[in-house]
Amino acid sequence: MLLAAASFALYLAYRNFKKSRLIEDMPTSLIRSASQGFTELIGVAKTHGEHLAAPLSATPCLWWYYSIEQYKSSGKSSSWVKLESGSSEQAFNIDDSSGLCQVMPKGADLSSRHHRQWQGRQRHPLGGSGTKASSTWASLLTTNIGFGARYRYTERMIKEHDPLYILGHFTTDSAGKRSLSVEKMTGNILRSWKQDFAGLLEQYDRNGDGKLDIAEWKNVQQAAKKEALKQQRETSQQEKEHAIVKPSDTGLPFLIGSDEQDALSSRYRWHAIGWSLAFLLAGSGATWYISARFASGL
Numbered sequence: 001m002l003l004a005a006a007s008f009a010l011y012l013a014y015r016n017f018k019k020s021r022l023i024e025d026m027p028t029s030l031i032r033s034a035s036q037g038f039t040e041l042i043g044v045a046k047t048h049g050e051h052l053a054a055p056l057s058a059t060p061c062l063w064w065y066y067s068i069e070q071y072k073s074s075g076k077s078s079s080w081v082k083l084e085s086g087s088s089e090q091a092f093n094i095d096d097s098s099g100l101c102q103v104m105p106k107g108a109d110l111s112s113r114h115h116r117q118w119q120g121r122q123r124h125p126l127g128g129s130g131t132k133a134s135s136t137w138a139s140l141l142t143t144n145i146g147f148g149a150r151y152r153y154t155e156r157m158i159k160e161h162d163p164l165y166i167l168g169h170f171t172t173d174s175a176g177k178r179s180l181s182v183e184k185m186t187g188n189i190l191r192s193w194k195q196d197f198a199g200l201l202e203q204y205d206r207n208g209d210g211k212l213d214i215a216e217w218k219n220v221q222q223a224a225k226k227e228a229l230k231q232q233r234e235t236s237q238q239e240k241e242h243a244i245v246k247p248s249d250t251g252l253p254f255l256i257g258s259d260e261q262d263a264l265s266s267r268y269r270w271h272a273i274g275w276s277l278a279f280l281l282a283g284s285g286a287t288w289y290i291s292a293r294f295a296s297g298l
Helices: 002-025 135-141 182-194 197-204 214-236 261-297
Strands: 037-046 063-074 077-087 092-095 100-103 109-111 114-120 151-158 163-172 242-245 255-257
Touching (some): 002 255, 002 261, 037 100, 182 197
Antiparallel strands (some): 037 092, 037 163, 063 077, 114 151, 163 255
C-alpha cells in the first residue's frame, strides 16, 4: 500500500513539475502566425456565441465548474461527500489582439480566478439555474442555521475579459474547407453541374446534337476550373478560423488558466514540491515497514 502511494506521489510530482517547466520554457505564439501543433497562447477570454449561466448562482460566464457535497457523520468520523459535479464544454474564444482562437475546454486541466464556496440546507441553492428568490428567504434557506442536512456548494468560473493562458494543440481551418486543392474543388463543381445536365447542354452543346462531345466537355472542365479558382481566391480572403484543443499525444498537457503565467507556473511547482514530500514520506514508511518485516523474519 505504501509502495503504491509512493509511486503515485512520484508520478504526480513529475507531472506537475513538467507542467511548470513547460509554462516557463514554451515560447508564446501569436494567433495570427502560430504554427500548427502544440502551442502556447496568452490573451483575454471572449465569448463565442451566447454567455453561459453558472448552474448554482446563475452568474453569466464563459465556462463553469460546480460541485455539491453533503456533510455526513458516522460515529466519531465525519466528512464531506460529493453528491454531484460537472463542468461546461461549450467553446469560448481567446483574443490576443492578433486574432481570435476558439477554445474547446473538454479534457483541459483548468484553473480559474473566480472561485466561490458556501453552505446551505438544501441540495440545490436558491438562485441557481435561473431560479428566482428574494434575498431574505434565500439567505435564510442557504445559511447554516443548525438543523437539517448540511450541503457545501463550490463554483468556479471563467468570465469575459479574464486573462487566459493556454497550452494545447493549435489548428487552423480544422473543417478543411479552405485546404481543398483546385482539382478537388473543380471535381466538386463538375458533380454539382451534372445534376442539371439539361442546363449544361443548353450552355455548352454547340452543335446541338443533344450530347457533349470531347471538345465541348473540355470547355465544361475549363469553366469549372475557372470557377474553382474564383472560389479559392474569395475564400482565401476570408478570416481564418483557429481552434485550440486537447493534444492527441497523452504525454502533452492541455492547460487553461485565468491567472498570469508566473502564478500558474508557481502553482504547479508548489504542487510538485508537495507531491515530492508525499513521495519521501510514503517511501520512508515503505522502507521502514519492509525492514521491520525482514528483521522480524530473521
